[in-house]
Amino acid sequence: MSQTEKSTYHHGDLRQSLLDATLALLAQGEEPSLRAVARHAGVSPMAPYRHYPDKDALLTAVALRGIEALHQAVCAADAAAPAGRGLLALGLAYVRYAADHPVLFRLMFGPARPRAGGAICAASETVRQVMLHRLAVEAPDRFSPELAVGCWSLIHGLALLVIDGLLAETDPDPLAGLVERTLRTMLRPA
Amino acid sequence: MSQTEKSTYHHGDLRQSLLDATLALLAQGEEPSLRAVARHAGVSPMAPYRHYPDKDALLTAVALRGIEALHQAVCAADAAAPAGRGLLALGLAYVRYAADHPVLFRLMFGPARPRAGGAICAASETVRQVMLHRLAVEAPDRFSPELAVGCWSLIHGLALLVIDGLLAETDPDPLAGLVERTLRTMLRPA
DNA sequence: GGTCAATGTTGACAATGCATACATGGTGCT
DNA sequence: AGCACCATGTATGCATTGTCAACATTGACC
Structure with a gap:
């Protein structure tokens, strides 16, 4: 489990990956949908909700x-x-x-x-x-x-x-x- | 048909009413969905497309x-x-x-x-x-x-x-x- | 080893933007 | 007058989106 690849569940450090994914999408000019962010982070659409109460919270974190x-x-x-x-x-x-x-x-x-x-x-x-x-x-x-x-x-x-x-x-x-x-x-x- | 109320079809001057409706929604702080605008103008959801090719065109008109x-x-x-x-x-x-x-x-x-x-x-x-x-x-x-x-x-x-x-x-x-x-x-x- | 909480997944629902096909009725030609 | 046309509005359907509820997995701690 010290690999760069986590098994499947328990991504490792989602929260952070979500921020990165969002930034990546923003960087290429799209306004990011929550689902796209999840996809980009290699995770199911609902996963982000374990780390941010809603989309707006994620975006706020990214803004900060x-x-x-x-x-x-x-x-x-x-x-x-x-x-x-x-x-x-x-x-x-x-x-x-x-x-x-x-x-x-x-x-x-x-x-x-x-x-x-x-x-x-x-x-x-x-x-x-x-x-x-x-x-x-x-x-x-x-x-x-x-x-x-x-x-x-x-x-x-x-x-x-x-x-x-x-x-x-x-x-x-x-x-x-x-x-x-x-x-x-x-x-x-x- | 010189009434303020048009029959049902042929609203009279939609194009304009759509702008007004959008402005009204914006004024009360919501970002307007096309459907909401249509609703507000008393018209079916697809009606706006007869006057603006897509949502963005409407918003651009409003912006102008x-x-x-x-x-x-x-x-x-x-x-x-x-x-x-x-x-x-x-x-x-x-x-x-x-x-x-x-x-x-x-x-x-x-x-x-x-x-x-x-x-x-x-x-x-x-x-x-x-x-x-x-x-x-x-x-x-x-x-x-x-x-x-x-x-x-x-x-x-x-x-x-x-x-x-x-x-x-x-x-x-x-x-x-x-x-x-x-x-x-x-x-x-x- | 067994329990638990953190974390991720699946399925469903309502709302949205839009495409396609259809309805209506005012306008102009004959 | 009658009639065809076409601008305008409607109805239906689809893919995508945000979010809820219920379920699965797994690492950590006793």
Whole structure:
């Protein structure tokens, strides 16, 4: 039973495999049916219910995981950025993540899952914190709660417009240029 | 047959009633099934197919209609605003529309309906134009394509964050204050 | 070794999107 | 007037989906 293949019953670590399967389906652009997820995990349609009370709970779990990943991506970009370019790098990472995982991203910030009971809100708060910190460091003079909300809105909105393809004609640029110019313009000190 | 009630067959103007029915369902927060829409319009489940090739086409039509409504709301606010406050008023109208019709709004800018063939893109372009014009008038010195993209992103993102309830703790304000402070902060000339 | 709870399975049901075949009745031609 | 046509609506059926209820399997613990 230390094999990679479990006998048949007792998959080993379903719960996790279900998340992976869902992510896989999302990644290839389909919105996942519970049954498809089960199929993909090599398990009967009802099996997921042993781990999540209903489909929405699974999707919420996936969304949370997506937010974690976004958080990490943003953190990494923030940490790796040369001095003074943290916010730019962070924003680019945010938009790029959205562009790379459009369906997942929409799920993450989608029809506010009521079951989440603030979990999603709390998770996205961690993302916001990174931005807040970077703002406080790079623009201490301008810093304010409004600036934080503004920056988040700006980056978030940009990400969504990109996903929706609504900037196609205006800006078919590589993301980096688009993000940098937009942020610079909006935030230029004067 | 000039009554308000049509006999039974030949509803009169289905196509339109279907849009209305869908909007009604959306307004009360449900995502509408084709059958529910048909029921709501007092017609058999297959009737809608005489007017829209499939569900997605109907939803796209509804989305287009929503964008028109948004456009009008934004135009009205822009026109009615006192001098120098056009952008603020316009942004507020945008966010308020989203907050008032959250499900519809998500549908409008939702999973980029492929069938739309750019129709949605074109429609949202009309909204962008209003903002563009107002920017050119109120901030001719700072005007640039990037500023336009930035403003749109900012307002759009703010609208979505509000819908998602992600600003709840940070800003339980009446919308007006939130929008005004955020925009002012982001756009202050120095 | 025997019991139990965790985990997975089977079968069924209602709702949904859609395909196919049919009904109805207003419109225009003669 | 009479009649055929065709846009519009209906009826029926199928595959898929989310979920419930009842059953099967198996590893862990006494």
